[in-house]
Amino acid sequence: NAGVTQTPKFQVLKTGQSMTLQCAQDMNHEYMSWYRQDPGMGLRLIHYSVGAGITDQGEVPNGYNVSRSTTEDFPLRLLSAAPSQTSVYFCASSWNPTGTHEQFFGPGTRLTVL
Amino acid sequence: LAKTTQPISMDSYEGQEVNITCSHNNIATNDYITWYQQFPSQGPRFIIQGYKTKVTNEVASLFIPADRKSSTLSLPRVSLSDTAVYYCLVGTGGFKTIFGAGTRLFVKA
Numbered sequence: 001n002a003g004v005t006q007t008p009k010f011q012v013l014k015t016g017q018s019m020t021l022q023c024a025q026d027m028n029h030e031y032m033s034w035y036r037q038d039p040g041m042g043l044r045l046i047h048y049s050v051g052a053g054i055t056d057q058g059e060v061p062n063g064y065n066v067s068r069s070t071t072e073d074f075p076l077r078l079l080s081a082a083p084s085q086t087s088v089y090f091c092a093s094s095w096n097p098t099g100t101h102e103q104f105f106g107p108g109t110r111l112t113v114l
Numbered sequence: 115l116a117k118t119t120q121p122i123s124m125d126s127y128e129g130q131e132v133n134i135t136c137s138h139n140n141i142a143t144n145d146y147i148t149w150y151q152q153f154p155s156q157g158p159r160f161i162i163q164g165y166k167t168k169v170t171n172e173v174a175s176l177f178i179p180a181d182r183k184s185s186t187l188s189l190p191r192v193s194l195s196d197t198a199v200y201y202c203l204v205g206t207g208g209f210k211t212i213f214g215a216g217t218r219l220f221v222k223a
Contacts, residue, residue: 004157035213040215041215042201042213042214042215042216043158043201043213044213045212059212090157090158092157102148102160102163103150103158103160104160105156105157105158105159106157107156107157108155108156108157
């Protein structure tokens with residue numbers, strides 16, 4: 001199993017550009033989520049999904065869109081990049097969205113917006 | 115959502131036992147307590163989870179008092195490779211999981 005994979009590992013954007021961060025998992029997990037981590041800070045939840053076709057907002061959803069057409073994939077779209085979105089983005093998945101759970105995290109995407 | 119409070123940083127020496135305490139005064143009846151470890155440039159990694167009393171695995175122990183308003187992660191005989199950030203989370207699972215700033219543990223030789 002590859003676990004949770006994320007692409008790209010690094011990305012530089014100009015203000016106003018759009019892009020999609022890819023996330024995939026091969027563990028047949030129902031629950032997937034996106035976090036951002038700013039320097040020296042904890043992770044903040046952007047969006048999450050409890051299954052294909054179901055998504056919801058987390059703590060900091062503005063400026064980001066998600067969709068979940070399959071169990072395996074959960075892409076994160078930046079609509080119009082801003083310097084404030086410079087961060088490291090982590091995708092995670094879990095087999096059980098409620099009760100006890102262990103989230104498996106991807107290696108992260110380091111995004112810089114100029 | 116239960117908020118957690120942890121020390122910002124801790125120092126230790128190799129071979130010592132390290133105890134990191136997390137306060138969660140507003141923990142709800144259905145909430146579990148989960149700890150993650152994060153190394154630089156990596157995603158967090160699950161360490162241990164518990165609901166009450168004591169939980170032990172091959173990596174750590176988790177002590178939870180009867181009132182569940184705090185918990186203590188215990189790392190036995192730490193090594194340099196245990197230098198990382200440790201996060202305490204409280205909740206019922208993935209929904210709206212909140213990571214605080216965590217505790218930066220620095221293990222010295």
